[in-house]
Amino acid sequence: WQVLGAAALDLEAGRAALALAAGDRADAQATLLRLIAQGTHGWRAALRVLARARDRGMAAQVLMHVATPDTLPARQPALWLACGQLGVQLGQPAYARALAQALLRRTDTAVAYAWLAQLQQAAGQPDAAAATLNSGLRRHPLDAMLRLTRAAQLAQHQPAQALRLLTRGPQNHDTYALRAALAARMNDTAALRVLYAQMTRQPAAQQRADAWLLGQLAEWLQRPRAALRWYDAVPSAGAHGFAADLRRAVLLDRLGQTAQARALAAELAEQSCEDPRQYRQATVLQAELAYAARDYAAAIAAYNRVLLFDPDAWDLIYARGVVLADAGHAAAALRDFRTVLAAQPDNIDALNALGFTLADANRDLPEARSLLARALAARPGNAAIIDSWGWLQYRLGDYPLAISTLRKAWQLDRSAEIGAHLARALQAGGQHLQARRVLAQALKLDPRSRAAQAARREIGT
Structure with missing residues (x-):
């Protein structure tokens, strides 16, 4: 390879990999030190070699020898983070925390505070992580990453405080998304209105980028026509394209455009036949829209189609039973409810549905009494x-x-x-x-x- 003119950096990386494979730790360390002396590209090559090593224990020892606060370039925090992440992967979280603490002492940057706090949280030290984040926020009160990290920590037990923290300072997609989730969880309609108004004042390009979140906010605020417009703006090929199209169908039906809603759901099911998850979602929506329109035959047919691919989907068998019962096909509905209860004896919805259907058909009333007594005891x-x-x-x-x-x-x-x-x-x-x-x-x-x-x-x- 050398005779054929290989690049010097690639040759050194190859030699280091061979040394690690042979168990020659001293040679591996010396070779990697020569690599990192070549700057950023050398560092990246060295980390790739260590990440691919079969002997993870030796790779960890070599990493901790060559990547230290004295050897890492102070002005390249991304390299410090990469070394710390590799240390965690190689089973050395304490090494990663030591690097983070050293970077913080040298740079006092928001990135260093956030990184150290994340490592402390992962190590089961929530109080230390909180103290680190609070120190960082005193130094960098408007930094979005620090606010997000601290808000995520507060979200479980102090959502209102997390929301207040996120509301202050510059905003980005992530702060908007977490604010929306927190406000929705607390049913804080006023906060959702403020957020929606704030997001709709963004430049047009940013609004298009946030169209999925804006559509969700509009739905939460019971503005279906506005939500429909936002979902229309979500790129079909994007990460939220399919979900936005599903919501469009739901909203079209809610706005009285049932034929368009059902046509869109059918189109989505046809387009997603190669993706089982999306096919299920679109076909179940077809069934739900048909049932809402009292087109029982179409609803049952849609459930039958999706159950061909997932015959043990008890939730769908139950849903089909509900449609069958409402359509007057009591015997078929009873079969579905019994099938669900055979697999899930404590399914309260199925207990209630079977008991009610028996009562409605005026048959097997003692069994209906037993079933409904169990359901009523569970949910009085x-x-x-x-x-x-x-x-x-x-x-x-x-x-x-x-x-x-x-x-x-x-x-x-x-x-x-x-x-x-x-x-x-x-x-x-x-x-x-x-x-x-x-x-x-x-x-x-x-x-x-x-x-x-x-x-x-x-x-x-």
Whole structure:
């Protein structure tokens, strides 16, 4: 290789690699010292050799010998970080912390404070990391990296303090993203409004770069048309392109453009057939949009397609069962719910769904009672389960208990289905005027509800 004219730096790197492979630590160290004497390119070559060494223990010893605070160039903190990261990979976190402390003493830069704090946090020293970051923020109060690192540390237990810290000083995409996450977690709508207004005052190019986050903010602030415009601006080939297209379909449906929403979901499913994760997301969205439009056949077909690729997706089998039940296919729905419970005996949603479907079909009521009693014990305040229990009492002919139970569910959740159940129980209990009043409210909530229509046929208007 040398005879053929190899570059001197490459030859030295090769010699160092051979020395490490042969277990000759002294030769490896001497060769690497000659490499790093050649400047930045030599340093990078040396680190590559050490990172690829088979004997990690020897590589760590050589690294700590050649890369010291005395040999590393003070004005190139990136090299210090690279050596520290390699030290961590080679099982020498204490060496990395010593480098970080030495860099901090020499440079007093924000990068050094942040690096040392991250290493202290990783070593299980959160108090030391906090002290380091606080010292760094006193020296560099507006540095975005320090603010982000400290805010991430505060986020779990002191989110409000983390948010205040991030709000001060210059902003970038990362500070905006963490501010949004913290404010959303605390349901701080005022902070979200301030953030959204601040981001929409950015230059147009920066707004386009942040379109995905702006779309999410607009959704949180219940501005669906604005969110749709932002999602339209997200590049399809970008990291968030597919997710933005999914949200576009959801928002189009929410804005009454159901045909466009369903067409977009179908297009996304077709385009993503080679990506199992994306195919599942798009096809499930197809099913959900079809179900919302009461196109039960299309919803069931979509669930069937995705279950061909993932037959043990219990959440999807459960979802298909819900559609089957609502479409009036009780036997098929019961099969799906039983399949889920066979795999997940403590699945409360499946317990409730199976119990309710049995009660609704007026069959196997003792089994329905057992299932729903378990579900109610697990979630005593859940409106859907209370509704199921009340509907079971209606089927059992205990109208006073059915009425009191369904009233409780109706107070918790004013849905058309619960209202329809309560109306029928009131009618059966002889409270005809009250039954009509509740039914009118249920029909106003959702005039196409299958349960409300069944109540209407029984009670009249």
